[in-house]
Amino acid sequence: DARVTQTPRHKVTEMGQEVTMRCQPILGHNTVFWYRQTMMQGLELLAYFRNRAPLDDSGMPKDRFSAEMPDATLATLKIQPSEPRDSAVYFCASGLITLMGAGGPENIQYFGAGTRLSVL
Amino acid sequence: DQQVKQNSPSLSVQEGRISILNCDYTNSMFDYFLWYKKYPAEGPTFLISISSIKDKNEDGRFTVFLNKSAKHLSLHIVPSQPGDSAVYFCAASEGSSNTGKLIFGQGTTLQVKP
Numbered sequence: 001d002a003r004v005t006q007t008p009r010h011k012v013t014e015m016g017q018e019v020t021m022r023c024q025p026i027l028g029h030n031t032v033f034w035y036r037q038t039m040m041q042g043l044e045l046l047a048y049f050r051n052r053a054p055l056d057d058s059g060m061p062k063d064r065f066s067a068e069m070p071d072a073t074l075a076t077l078k079i080q081p082s083e084p085r086d087s088a089v090y091f092c093a094s095g096l097i098t099l100m101g102a103g104g105p106e107n108i109q110y111f112g113a114g115t116r117l118s119v120l
Numbered sequence: 121d122q123q124v125k126q127n128s129p130s131l132s133v134q135e136g137r138i139s140i141l142n143c144d145y146t147n148s149m150f151d152y153f154l155w156y157k158k159y160p161a162e163g164p165t166f167l168i169s170i171s172s173i174k175d176k177n178e179d180g181r182f183t184v185f186l187n188k189s190a191k192h193l194s195l196h197i198v199p200s201q202p203g204d205s206a207v208y209f210c211a212a213s214e215g216s217s218n219t220g221k222l223i224f225g226q227g228t229t230l231q232v233k234p
Binding site for chain 2: 004006031033035040042043044045048050055056091093095097107108109110111112113114
């Protein structure tokens with residue numbers, strides 16, 4: 001049963017501390033996405049990678065957020081220093097995105113269960 | 121700039137009735153649309169999708185309708201069941217960009233009452 005695995009599921013930390021969230025994408029998927037769920041914005045795209053290379057991280061606050069993919073089985077999202085406004089649920093998703101001209105089933109993304117972050 | 125909008129934050133229907141969830145978009149380059157369902161403490165799961173070359177796609181109790189001229193899509197659930205109670209997200213992609221990037225709406229919370 002292939003699935004995206006995220007750790008930790010819950011994280012409570014104090015303002016100013018470093019937070020690292022981890023994601024194991026589905027084996028064989030070539031694209032990994034990081035989202036943040038907020039009440040007002042719904043699912044916001046923070047960053048994504050294709051074949052481990054960053055494609056777009058324009059959704060992230062650059063001064064404190066960083067995303068990396070050290071190998072094909074691990075993606076990380078780091079916040080340093082964390083702030084109370086970073087409290088949210090962070091989702092990782094993966095997909096096998098083919099370079100087709102038209103949208104299609106290859107655009108389906110598979111989500112992990114999320115990391116609920118609380119910054120006090 | 122919200123390119124995909126779900127204007128109804130919540131919807132409540134009686135079991136057995138039809139649920140209609142709506143979604144509007146502004147980018148005419150979007151050519152593939154998806155609906156995801158999300159239960160509490162879980163990640164969103166893919167439900168149904170539609171390509172811009174179609175105006176309807178059906179999968180069991182779920183049907184998605186696309187009106188390109190109005191830039192509007194809707195998800196119909198018939199008959200609604202209590203297990204359908206969840207948050208539903210509409211998403212859109214621009215296939216020609218070759219990114220696989222999805223733009224999500226804010227979500228609509230559906231409650232199906234027994």
